[in-house]
Amino acid sequence: MGSDTIEHIFGAAVCVFAESGFERARMDEIARRAGVAKGTIYYHFKSKEELFVALMNNGMERLTAYLRRRLAQVEDPQEQLGEILDAQVRYLYDNGTFAKLLISEVWGSIERQRVFRARIRDLVSIIEEVIRRGEKEGSFRTLKVQETAVAIFGAISVAVLQELFRFEEQERQDVKEERIPDLVRNLETLIHHGLIYKEAE
Amino acid sequence: MGSDTIEHIFGAAVCVFAESGFERARMDEIARRAGVAKGTIYYHFKSKEELFVALMNNGMERLTAYLRRRLAQVEDPQEQLGEILDAQVRYLYDNGTFAKLLISEVWGSIERQRVFRARIRDLVSIIEEVIRRGEKEGSFRTLKVQETAVAIFGAISVAVLQELFRFEEQERQDVKEERIPDLVRNLETLIHHGLIYKEAE
Amino acid sequence: MGSDTIEHIFGAAVCVFAESGFERARMDEIARRAGVAKGTIYYHFKSKEELFVALMNNGMERLTAYLRRRLAQVEDPQEQLGEILDAQVRYLYDNGTFAKLLISEVWGSIERQRVFRARIRDLVSIIEEVIRRGEKEGSFRTLKVQETAVAIFGAISVAVLQELFRFEEQERQDVKEERIPDLVRNLETLIHHGLIYKEAE
Amino acid sequence: MGSDTIEHIFGAAVCVFAESGFERARMDEIARRAGVAKGTIYYHFKSKEELFVALMNNGMERLTAYLRRRLAQVEDPQEQLGEILDAQVRYLYDNGTFAKLLISEVWGSIERQRVFRARIRDLVSIIEEVIRRGEKEGSFRTLKVQETAVAIFGAISVAVLQELFRFEEQERQDVKEERIPDLVRNLETLIHHGLIYKEAE
DNA sequence: GATGAATGAGGTTTCATTCAT
DNA sequence: GATGAATGAAACCTCATTCAT
Numbered sequence: 073m074g075s076d077t078i079e080h081i082f083g084a085a086v087c088v089f090a091e092s093g094f095e096r097a098r099m100d101e102i103a104r105r106a107g108v109a110k111g112t113i114y115y116h117f118k119s120k121e122e123l124f125v126a127l128m129n130n131g132m133e134r135l136t137a138y139l140r141r142r143l144a145q146v147e148d149p150q151e152q153l154g155e156i157l158d159a160q161v162r163y164l165y166d167n168g169t170f171a172k173l174l175i176s177e178v179w180g181s182i183e184r185q186r187v188f189r190a191r192i193r194d195l196v197s198i199i200e201e202v203i204r205r206g207e208k209e210g211s212f213r214t215l216k217v218q219e220t221a222v223a224i225f226g227a228i229s230v231a232v233l234q235e236l237f238r239f240e241e242q243e244r245q246d247v248k249e250e251r252i253p254d255l256v257r258n259l260e261t262l263i264h265h266g267l268i269y270k271e272a273e
Numbered sequence: 274m275g276s277d278t279i280e281h282i283f284g285a286a287v288c289v290f291a292e293s294g295f296e297r298a299r300m301d302e303i304a305r306r307a308g309v310a311k312g313t314i315y316y317h318f319k320s321k322e323e324l325f326v327a328l329m330n331n332g333m334e335r336l337t338a339y340l341r342r343r344l345a346q347v348e349d350p351q352e353q354l355g356e357i358l359d360a361q362v363r364y365l366y367d368n369g370t371f372a373k374l375l376i377s378e379v380w381g382s383i384e385r386q387r388v389f390r391a392r393i394r395d396l397v398s399i400i401e402e403v404i405r406r407g408e409k410e411g412s413f414r415t416l417k418v419q420e421t422a423v424a425i426f427g428a429i430s431v432a433v434l435q436e437l438f439r440f441e442e443q444e445r446q447d448v449k450e451e452r453i454p455d456l457v458r459n460l461e462t463l464i465h466h467g468l469i470y471k472e473a474e
Numbered sequence: 475m476g477s478d479t480i481e482h483i484f485g486a487a488v489c490v491f492a493e494s495g496f497e498r499a500r501m502d503e504i505a506r507r508a509g510v511a512k513g514t515i516y517y518h519f520k521s522k523e524e525l526f527v528a529l530m531n532n533g534m535e536r537l538t539a540y541l542r543r544r545l546a547q548v549e550d551p552q553e554q555l556g557e558i559l560d561a562q563v564r565y566l567y568d569n570g571t572f573a574k575l576l577i578s579e580v581w582g583s584i585e586r587q588r589v590f591r592a593r594i595r596d597l598v599s600i601i602e603e604v605i606r607r608g609e610k611e612g613s614f615r616t617l618k619v620q621e622t623a624v625a626i627f628g629a630i631s632v633a634v635l636q637e638l639f640r641f642e643e644q645e646r647q648d649v650k651e652e653r654i655p656d657l658v659r660n661l662e663t664l665i666h667h668g669l670i671y672k673e674a675e
Numbered sequence: 676m677g678s679d680t681i682e683h684i685f686g687a688a689v690c691v692f693a694e695s696g697f698e699r700a701r702m703d704e705i706a707r708r709a710g711v712a713k714g715t716i717y718y719h720f721k722s723k724e725e726l727f728v729a730l731m732n733n734g735m736e737r738l739t740a741y742l743r744r745r746l747a748q749v750e751d752p753q754e755q756l757g758e759i760l761d762a763q764v765r766y767l768y769d770n771g772t773f774a775k776l777l778i779s780e781v782w783g784s785i786e787r788q789r790v791f792r793a794r795i796r797d798l799v800s801i802i803e804e805v806i807r808r809g810e811k812e813g814s815f816r817t818l819k820v821q822e823t824a825v826a827i828f829g830a831i832s833v834a835v836l837q838e839l840f841r842f843e844e845q846e847r848q849d850v851k852e853e854r855i856p857d858l859v860r861n862l863e864t865l866i867h868h869g870l871i872y873k874e875a876e
Numbered sequence: 877g878a879t880g881a882a883t884g885a886g887g888t889t890t891c892a893t894t895c896a897t
Numbered sequence: 898g899a900t901g902a903a904t905g906a907a908a909c910c911t912c913a914t915t916c917a918t
Contacts, residue, residue, distance in 0.1 A: 076901080093382065095296030099888065109904045114889065117285055130356025150469060172381055179431060180377020181294065182438050206468065213470050216459045222469070223460060227424040230380060234423045237383050254899090258417045259424060266467035267421070268351060269405065269414050278877085300913060310879040310913085317877095321913065477898085495784065497698030501892060511900040513894085518898095522892065524832060552871060581833065582779020583696065584840050608870065615872050618861045621834055622870070625862060628825040628833020632782060636825045639785050651773055660819045668869035669809065669823070670753060671816050680881080702909065713881045717910065719881090 080106040080220070081113055085127050090169030094124055094177050125187060128178060131170040132191040134165050139198050144179055149206035150264065156199060157228065157263065158256045164232040165252055179226075196221045224263055230261060281307040282314055286328055291370030295325055295378050307410060326388060332371040334366050337402040340399050350407035351465065357400060358429065358464065359457045365433040366453055369445070376434055380427075397422045425464055432460060482508040483515055487529055492571030496526055496579050527589060530580060533572040534593040537565050541600050551608035552666065558601060559630065559665065560658045566634040566655055570646070577635055581628075598623045626665055633661060683709040684716055688730050693772030697727055697780050728790060731781060734773040735794040738766050742801050752809035753867065759802060760831065760866065761859045768855055771847070778836055782829075784853040799824045827866055834862060 084106035088097045099120055103110040117123040142159040143152050164171035178184045178192070185192065199221035206212030235255060239247065285307035289298045300321055304311040318324040343360040344353050365372040370458065379385045379393070386393065400422035407413030436456060485505035490499045501522060519525040524660040544561040545554050566573040580586045580594070587594065601623035608614030635656060641649065687709035691700045702723055706713040720726040745762040746755050767774035781787045781795070788795065802824035809815030838858060842850065 090393060093296065095294070098283055098886090100886095110889090110903080111891085111906095114891095115904090118889095120888070153468065176377050176381020179434065180373055180381065180916050185438055203468065212468050213462065213466065215462060215468070216455070219436075219459050220458065220463055223428040223432040223436045223463060226435075227428035230427025230431065231420055231424040233380065234427075235420075237386055254417070255420065258420050261414065262421055262467065263418060263463070264415065264467045264469045265464065266463045266465045267354065267404065267413050267416070269412055299911085304880095311913090312879050313877080315914070316879090495698070497696065500890090505901095512892090513900050514898080516893070517900090555870065574785075578783020579780050581836065582775055582783065587840055605870065613872055614870050615864065615868065617864060617870070618857070621838075621858065621861050622865055624837045625834040625865060626831040628837075629830035632829020632833065633822055633826040635782065637822075637831075639788055656819070657822065660822050663816065663818060664823055664826060664869065665865070666869045666871045667816065668865065668867045669756065669806065669815050669818070670867045671814055701907090703907095713909090714883050714885095714911080715881080717912095718883090723909070 077106075077108060077112065078116055080108060081116065082127060082130070085123055086131075086167075086169045086173075087215070089124060089127065089177075090172045093122075094173075121127060124177075128170075128173060128188060129191060131167065132188065132195060133173075135160070135170075136191070136194045136198065138163055139195075143198065143202070143239065143253060149202055149209055150211060152202045153199075153206070153264065154256075154260055157260050158252075160225075160228050161232055161256050161259065162252060165236065165248065165255075168236045170234055171236065175229055179229070196225055199224055227263070228259060231255065278307075278309060278313065279317055282317065282324070283328060283331070287332075287370050287374075288325055288329065290325060290378075291373045292365060295321075295374075314315070325378075327467055329371075329374060329389060332368065332375075332394060333389065336361070336371075337392070337395045337399065339364055340396075344399065350403055351408055353403045353413060354400075354407070354465065355457075355461055357403060358461050359453075361426075361429050362433055362457050362460065363453055365430060366437065366449065366456075369437045372430065372437065376430055380430070393451060398425055400425055428464065429460060432456065479508075479510060479514065480518055482510060483518065483525070484529060484532070487525055488533075488571050488575075491526060491529065491579075492574050496522075496575075508565045526579075530572075530575060530590060531593060533569065533576075534590065534597060537562070538593070538596045538600065539576075540565055541597075545600065545604070551604055551611055552613060554604045555601075555608070555656075555666065556662055558604060559662050560654075562627075562630050563634055563654060563658050563661070566631060567646075567650065567657075568639065572632065573635055573638065577631055598627055601626055612666070629665065630661060633657065680709075680711060680715065681719055683711060683859070684719065684726070684876055685733070686729060688726055689734075689770075689772045689776075692727060692730065692780075693775045697723075697776075703705075723724045727780075731773075731776060731793060734770065734777070735791065735798060738763070738773075739794070739797050739801065741766055742798075746801065746805070752805055752812055753814060756802075756809070756867065757859075759805060760863050763831050764859050764862065765834055765855060766834060768851065768858075771839045774832065774836055774839065778832055782832070785875065799828060802827055815831060831862060833859065840842075 081102065084104075086095075088102045092098075092101075097120075099110055099113060102123075103113055106113070113123065117126060139156055139159050142155045145151055146155055164174075174195045178188055196218070200217050203212060203215070203217050203220060207217075209213055232255065236244065236253065257264065282303065284304045285305075286298075289303045289306065292298075293302075300311055300314060303324075304314055307314070314324065318327065340357055340360050343356045347353055347356055365375075373405075379389055397419070401418050404413060404416070404418050404421060408415055408418075433456070436452065437445070483504065486504045487499075490504045490507065492505075494500075499522075501512055501515060504525075505515055508515070513526065519528065528597055541558055541561050544557045548554055548557055565574075598620070602619050605614060605617070605619050605622060609616055609619075634657070637653065638646065684705065687705045687707075690707065691705045695701075695704075700723075702713055702716060705726075706716055709716070716726065718830075720729060742759055742762050745758045749755055749758055767777075796834055799821070803820050806815060806818070806820050806823060810817055810820075835858065838854065839847065
């Protein structure tokens with residue numbers, strides 16, 4: 073069936089793009105792994121670039137949706153921040169390929185940032201909203217909302233990525249259930265309360 | 274003088290690599306901007322890869338040295354963390370090209386992480402040392418040292434990068450002196466004290 | 475009705491072939507403009523080549539038929555030559571797309587000349603017959619019949635083509651009724667009497 | 676030597692383009708026949724298109740120069756027209772590959788006509804000048820100058836092309852010295868005096 | 877030390893054609 | 898009769914690297 077083909081292409085593409093990066097990824101390899109002819113990819117996507125953009129949009133939309141779903145489950149801003157941390161760590165950990173691409177291909181290139189501007193906005197603004205609500209409520213410190221949200225996003229992403237690079241695929245699955253809560257707890261403490269034990273004033 | 278040639282090549286290479294990324298960067302373009310023939314680059318560097326590695330090592334060494342120098346100027350761990358924040362923000366802001374490469378080419382690729390493992394260790398361990406000292410002293414919270422250091426590194430890098438992408442080259446110089454302190458102050462508060470205004474217990 | 479489909483395909487094909495030339499013409503585009511699926515074209519024509527040949531044969535047959543019809547209306551060889559001139563100019567002018575293909579795809583390629591040999595013969599021999607009749611009657615100069623016929627054919631075709639390229643589609647319709655007689659009159663004088671005003675002897 | 680390489684590429688390109696037409700001509704084949712690597716062609720010419728344009732400009736410039744040289748040898752407009760006929764027939768006959776390309780690729784395509792507009796103008800205007808001089812002198816009939824020049828150009832080109840297609844390469848060389856004068860004489864009579872033996876009035 | 881013409885493997889993309897529905 | 902998703906051969910072009918000067 074038609075939709076099946078696209079699924080296969082998507083599946084193969086995430087892997088190959090993540091393994092090799094956008095430039096080094098070869099359409100041949102994507103086709104081979106998807107079990108379709110090279111031409112078939114071009115029947116569905118105009119170019120390598122378009123395939124990549126479709127893929128990343130898909131991944132970012134799903135991450136956004138997942139974050140919003142998790143967010144809806146709690147009311148208190150502090151708890152919401154916790155949910156976001158846990159959700160983002162979990163999603164990036166489970167979609168390691170996507171995480172790599174997000175950092176290396178989207179975050180580090182101005183052209184790509186332009187292409188994905190809207191989706192990045194969506195993602196960052198979820199964190200922003202929580203920060204704003206916390207501030208209004210009086211439980212959060214007053215900070216530059218956007219800068220802070222981006223920094224939090226960066227802290228989580230880079231931390232997860234580093235973690236992913238430390239273990240090989242198989243090993244990762246084994247330790248996953250103990251590593252994720254650890255990671256989340258650590259980031260949560262850092263972001264909630266900071267490094268300094270007791271505030272001076 | 275011969276060393277002059279290498280300087281020119283280095284200067285051109287950082288720009289081109291940062292503008293286009295490693296893969297898309299063309300040796301032709303580097304040669305053109307350096308004002309030398311393509312063969313000359315190959316006389317000094319065995320390959321594109323080697324040129325890139327030399328370049329990044331250089332940049333990371335300089336960042337490391339700069340951080341250490343700044344660190345030596347204060348004693349208190351909390352102030353040291355402040356110095357690191359300011360130093361890293363400033364260096365990445367001033368070397369925007371290098372910052373981009375650090376995120377997109379080094380941080381996001383496992384092969385590159387392997388190549389630069391030692392330098393990354395150096396960089397991250399500076400933050401780690403400060404955290405350990407703060408903990409021992411009792412003024413810092415007890416956290417997973419490495420994970421925290423990486424998260425802080427990520428928070429700073431992504432925040433600066435985002436900032437860099439918001440302004441064009443020229444404009445950047447104009448607002449630099451007011452933006453950097455703003456950025457640093459915000460990151461400092463976040464990392465020192467976290468988002469939550471008052472600790473519950 | 476089925477024949478309707480073929481009409482649509484033919485109509486789209488002339489346009490696309492003429493706009494892009496045989497090689498650059500894409501079956502996709504022909505199908506799109508004909509309002510049918512690509513497979514439908516292949517249901518009716520074995521290949522792109524076959525579609526093209528069918529198309530050109532059709533056009534050449536119609537030109538031949540038209541020339542013969544016009545020729546039958548007058549008796550005198552000189553008048554017949556005039557009729558041919560007028561008829562060929564008119565037909566090529568009205569079927570600009572066909573005219574282009576005749577020059578670029580049929581006339582300029584030996585393989586195509588082989589394929590259309592018979593039709594080209596038909597076309598050229600109409601002119602040849604008139605020349606022969608004129609010679610026999612004594613009113614025409616004695617010349618190499620075939621070479622002369624081909625030269626006349628070329629003069630008319632290239633002149634009309636040049637004219638067609640000078641005006642855009644719409645504009646062409648507006649000036650058509652004044653340009654065609656002008657063109658014909660000029661060619662007629664040239665071919666009937668030559669450039670030289672008074673023969674020496 | 677460098678210039679040698681370009682000569683080889685040019686030589687191979689005319690042949691391949693003429694044999695197969697622009698679209699079907701393969702760069703691989705041109706490279707093979709030129710005895711260079713494919714990349715070498717791209718080192719000297721940015722694209723297939725650019726190679727083709729360079730080639731045709733070269734050919735048209737040489738034809739123009741040759742026509743002007745021949746023209747300068749006689750004074751009388753009627754003799755000049757004869758020279759042009761002889762020169763053009765001879766050049767196209769000797770450069771059959773170029774002749775084919777002129778008709779099929781340049782003359783029959785509006786895009787190409789645009790690209791070569793200036794060179795085509797040069798070529799046609801040589802004939803125009805002779806016609807104008809003849810008119811002024813009173814020895815030539817008054818006709819639309821441009822249209823007439825184009826028609827003459829077309830008559831000659833198509834006639835030569837047809838002749839070229841009738842003989843294979845080798846055979847052509849053998850009959851060349853008797854065929855060219857025949858062709859020229861016939862065209863000369865046609866264009867000088869027209870088909871009609873005696874003017875009626 | 878420095879040059880730049882030449883290389884050729886390798887990549888993306890195109891598109892006529894097929895075939896199961 | 899008609900469809901359109903799928904194919905894969907083939908073409909253009911890129912560019913890191915080499916080497917004779």
